[in-house]
Amino acid sequence: MIDDENKDGATPAQYHTTLRCAAIVNKIEPREIEELAAAGYDGVESRATNVTLEEAREARRVCEANGLKIHSVMKGARFNRDECVEEDVESLRHAIQVAGAYGASSILVVPGAGIPAPALSPWEYRFQFDPETLMVSRISDGDQTPFAEFIAAQNYATTAVRKHLPKVLDVAAYEGVKIGLENVWNNLWHDPNLLAAFVRSFDNPWVGSYFDLGNYVKITSTVECLRALGKGIIVKLHFKDFLVDHSLPNGGSFVPVGLGSNDWLAIRQTLDDIDYNGFATIEFEESESLKLSHRQQVQKFKNFFDGVDILRGV
Numbered sequence: 074m075i076d077d078e079n080k081d082g083a084t085p086a087q088y089h090t091t092l093r094c095a096a097i098v099n100k101i102e103p104r105e106i107e108e109l110a111a112a113g114y115d116g117v118e119s120r121a122t123n124v125t126l127e128e129a130r131e132a133r134r135v136c137e138a139n140g141l142k143i144h145s146v147m148k149g150a151r152f153n154r155d156e157c158v159e160e161d162v163e164s165l166r167h168a169i170q171v172a173g174a175y176g177a178s179s180i181l182v183v184p185g186a187g188i189p190a191p192a193l194s195p196w197e198y199r200f201q202f203d204p205e206t207l208m209v210s211r212i213s214d215g216d217q218t219p220f221a222e223f224i225a226a227q228n229y230a231t232t233a234v235r236k237h238l239p240k241v242l243d244v245a246a247y248e249g250v251k252i253g254l255e256n257v258w259n260n261l262w263h264d265p266n267l268l269a270a271f272v273r274s275f276d277n278p279w280v281g282s283y284f285d286l287g288n289y290v291k292i293t294s295t296v297e298c299l300r301a302l303g304k305g306i307i308v309k310l311h312f313k314d315f316l317v318d319h320s321l322p323n324g325g326s327f328v329p330v331g332l333g334s335n336d337w338l339a340i341r342q343t344l345d346d347i348d349y350n351g352f353a354t355i356e357f358e359e360s361e362s363l364k365l366s367h368r369q370q371v372q373k374f375k376n377f378f379d380g381v382d383i384l385r386g387v
Contacts, residue, residue, distance in 0.1 A: 094116075097147075117142075126174040145181055146168060179283070180250050182283075196319070199211065235275070252308075255284070314357065315335070
């Protein structure tokens, strides 16, 4: 717990949960893996799912030889595009098998192609939905006529994903790979309570939330989102920051961790409160924006893990 003397993040806090840090990579390259291991990362998350199982097993060997774990992979699935469903189901099944060959315990799945955003500022969302069907009836106060197309597309995506995602759960269970559903900027399931209800609706131990700590800041606080998801639903985390600025079209912009609107001490405490143990993948390319080394990026994460000022020593 964070005691009263450490509300400013000056001294390490005591937590009962354990976090581990990872970097995003494409195809596993031995030299890059050696560099990441030397910098202090615990693992990697790979974008490379279009590889053979033999290639994935060799990548696992390379990582494990350097003390790193390929903990997850990343994949999209356009289940709300009828013409893509069959192709995406087969592609996702293969990606889950690749994840298993990597030795990964999860796969990040973006479930649904993006839909046009409503003419509404993110902080003005006021979702109302049926807790049983998850069908959305309102997204704001006032007349809903201007948002009818958005609401229909939202509901179709929910129905389509709930119909088609179960087609891959057998291979997920066989491979021991949890499916972590992530809402990126595809304008789907923006409300944290709707997201939580959507994930829980599968009622399956192999489906959870891959939660991005920067994706909801323009809508509501990250802490509120974590509390809405609660215990046992988060599969993995992305470690990212967002600076809220209501003068910008998107409500702000992604920035290096520690320079945005996230309250990192409160987030760390909330993760402890909901018993989250596991990986957080550093997603934002800070080395490009601030010329930080891998070691500096890892230091930020270690500060977050310890509940101290996230920029200390960076």
